[in-house]
Amino acid sequence: MPAKERRRGGGRYPSTAAMELTTNLGPETVPGEFWGEHTSPVARALLSSAVQCFARKGFHATTTRDITAVVGLSPGSLYVHFASKEAVLFHIARTGHERALAALAAQHDDGDPRRHVRRLVAGHVSWHARHHTVARVCQYELAALEPAHFDEVLRLRQQFSATVQAAVERGVREGVFDVPDVDRAVRAILSLGIDLVRWYRLDGADSPEALGESYAELAARMLGAPSPGGDPLG
Incomplete structure (x- = not known):
């Protein structure tokens, strides 16, 4: 399959799309530890700068000078730490x-499919809200990745679908959920956590946790299992 066509897919996890993005990203910054202990301080600074640049201008409109200028380095210094601008995007x-x-996998499963799905949705949504600028790059710039890099990220994306799919299917088997098409339901649920990266701001009306809880309730209703009286996520 041609690369362009292949990249339009992405399994059940919603793929990238050309959508209107707010240019006002708000106050989010990427903490250095986000990139892992084995990433050097300079590489961390370059990655964090690239996140802001890619989110504001897009991958193709961003130059290496844009990325390095933020941290006071020359354009050529980027290649000391990364093989290319595309390698920076892949790392991000x-x-x-x-x-x-990891945030999705950390959600506790106490054996109740309804509570488990609610926790999964809340965790998924709140993570994307908390890290909405990184998530924006992860969702909307993937088409710029080289095929091998795209495939590696795609494998990660498919794990999101598999995790939520398993929880929803168990709920259907146990008669907890009433949903005619599990695949479509899972796509819709995952989209709740993805679409918000277009507009969310940390200094807005909803905290990541509040948004997560609200969207968890929406997901429960989509599956035909609204929480009576407000089922706690804990």
């Missing part, structure tokens, strides 16, 4: 997906 996309997937 892979790390962002790994962090988001």
